[in-house]
Amino acid sequence: MKYFGLIWKNVWRKKIRTSLTLLSVFVAFLLFALLSAIGYAFKSGEDVADAERLVIIDKVSLINPLPMAYKNRIAATEGVHSVTHASWFGGYYQDPRNQFAQFPTDPYEYFSMYPELEMPEDQLENWAKNRQGAVLGRELAEQFGIEVGDRIPIQATIWTKADGGRTWEFDIEGIFETNDPRGSTAFLLFQYDYFEEARAFGKGTVGWYILRVTPDADPVQVANTIDLQFANSASETETSTEAAFAQSFAKQFGNIALIVTMILGAVFFTLLLVSGNTMSQSVRERISELAVLKTLGFSDRSVLGIVLAEAVLIMLMGGLLGLGIGWLLVQGAAQQLGAFLPGIFLSGEAILTAIGIMIGAGIVAGIFPALKAMRLSIIDALARA
Amino acid sequence: MSETLATLTGVSKTYQKGKERVEVLHNLDLQIPAGDFIAIMGPSGSGKTTLLNLLGGLDKPSSGMVRVGDAELSSMSNSQLSHWRSTNVGFIFQFYNLLPVLTAQKNVELPLLLTDFSGKERTKRAAIALDIVGLGDRARHYPRELSGGQEQRVAIARAIVSDPALLLCDEPTGDLDRETADEILKLLQILNREHGKTIVMVTHDAQAAEYANRTLHCDKGTLEAREAV
Ligand SMILES: Nc1ncnc2c1ncn2[C@@H]1O[C@H](COP(=O)(O)OP(=O)(O)O)[C@@H](O)[C@H]1O
Ligand SMILES: [Mg+2]
Secondary structure, three states: OOOHHHHHHHHOOOHHHHHHHHHHHHHHHHHHHHHHHHHHHHHOHHHHOOOOEEEEEEOOOOOOOEEOOHHHHHHHOOOEEEEEEEOOOOOEOOOOOOEOEEEEEOHHHHHHHOOOEEOOHHHHHHHHHOOOEEEEEHHHHHHHOOOOOOEEEEEOOOOOEOOOOOEEEEEEEEEEEEOOOOOOOOEEEEEHHHHHHHEOOOOOEEOEEEEEEOOOOOHHHHHHHHHHHOOOOOOOEEEEEHHHHHHHHHHOOOOHHHHHHHHHHHHHHHHHHHHHHHHHHHHHOOHHHHHHHHHHOOOHHHHHHHHHHHHHHHHHHHHHHHHHHHHHHHHHHHHHHOOOOOOOOOOHHHHHHHHHHHHHHHHHHHHHHHHHHHHOOHHHHHHHO | OOOEEEEEEEEEEEEEEOOEEEEEEEEEEEEEEOOOEEEEEOOOOOOHHHHHHHHOOOOOOOEEEEEEOOEEHHHOOHHHHHHHHHHHEEEEOOOOOOOOOOOHHHHHHHHHHHOOOOHHHHHHHHHHHHHHOOOHHHOOOOHHHOOHHHHHHHHHHHHHOOOOOEEEEEOOOOOOOHHHHHHHHHHHHHHHHOOOOEEEEEOOOHHHHOOOOEEEEEEOOEEEEOOOO
């Protein structure tokens, strides 16, 4: 630690060169943060999603609705514990920029399907009693300053009302939170009955079904049984786990993950070249200074350590900044996309991995220059100066 | 001045230059009493720097013994030598060799980073060393903001900050004008007389050599004392 001043000063020996190197490290780790947050949503599988929760969508496309009439048949299927449904409303609050998800659904069914959502019992009851009632997540309530008792308008972009109106008004009856730290609460729920009655078209359908299997049932088998039931009907179904559902949402963006992974690989490779080059230039131009340190009694190992520490410090500075900004962006994205892609999250594991990569890349970039500095002969170096 | 600080016994140093073997120092014997101030003169390539390197534990003889204080340098490992240098010897070079990224104060503190002193103690000691060389008011200046003479003073402060018994100077005034050179030489003389430093100084300059107690001439691998003038 007492060498920190010396290391810090050496890092900034050439300000422009160091800044450019930092910038490339920054970009690489910013990308890393974004990719791993999205990747987390893609592969979340068992840990984010509830393994006993299945989602049923139209086989052809998620956008196609399913008949409401399926509900009883699904509920009667062996291995199904309970079932509910939701639909995509796609409205905005006050301004088209205020996009968040709204789902018409059934109050009691929805909250028992998602036990991670927490709301006072009396608020749930009030909502269930009020046809025009709605509840929303704490995140949204805080973002827009909405409180229980408010009446708020939502502008429809898809669902015009039977009377031709596009403004749907809701009484806020409750505010819910989630006890899953990765989950988002940036969405609003309102009563399906009101939706069904007031909408101009699409009556008798829902967007998708969500069901819970009984603890002893095999989710894969239940999914197959359901899909088989509706095979050859007008609306064939595709039943999958919650995680797979999130993926099918994400697939609409194309195979971004693979492309970004490849870009990221190229970025990190370039990063190693850039920072390796920075370090070897930096060592080359101060051979005599390193020889002086050794003359003063700095051991070979200290000189090795000092050069390596410079490389690691550059990685950590650029990397942590990139990770930090990435984290902020991910927080923002989670709020915007939380309802589509509930797993967007920069996990502690990803952060630790990134820090590991920073240290590792610092060592890789710095090791050869550092070894050169360590093996330097004082006499040759000083004679050359 | 009876006590001996450094002894060279039968020291030879041979370099391999391609296929050719060059014997730079040949069977050299030398005793340096504690508190002495020796000037070494001689044509370039005669082995003066090589001799300083041996005395300072930067290089090892091909044969013979080098003893400084209690340390038998010729039989020590590189890391032992490195550790020994940090407290027993100070180096002063022709081109000062300060670290350009550090202030005068921080340059002087460098050798103290190898000790157990606290940050506060290091700062205090470096300040004292800068005061001794008359640059207490330039502590925060970077080398590029100092004149050649001032840079050399900072280098001298760095050489004495860990209080070594021996100072080795390789053409310390080679890059300075006469007046500045004389100031530096007077400073070395003060360090020798008032602070008891033993000094070995290589120089091309006969006037510089006059500041020393005696002058040795180095030629063709041997040393010769000429108590001339
Ligand atoms: N590391 C080395 N390898 C080969 N030859 C060397 C090396 N160091 C010094 N020499 C040779 O040894 C001789 C003496 O060098 P040096 O001690 O630097 O002389 P001086 O300081 O008196 O000018 C020169 O001929 C020089 O070329
Ligand atoms: Mg020389």
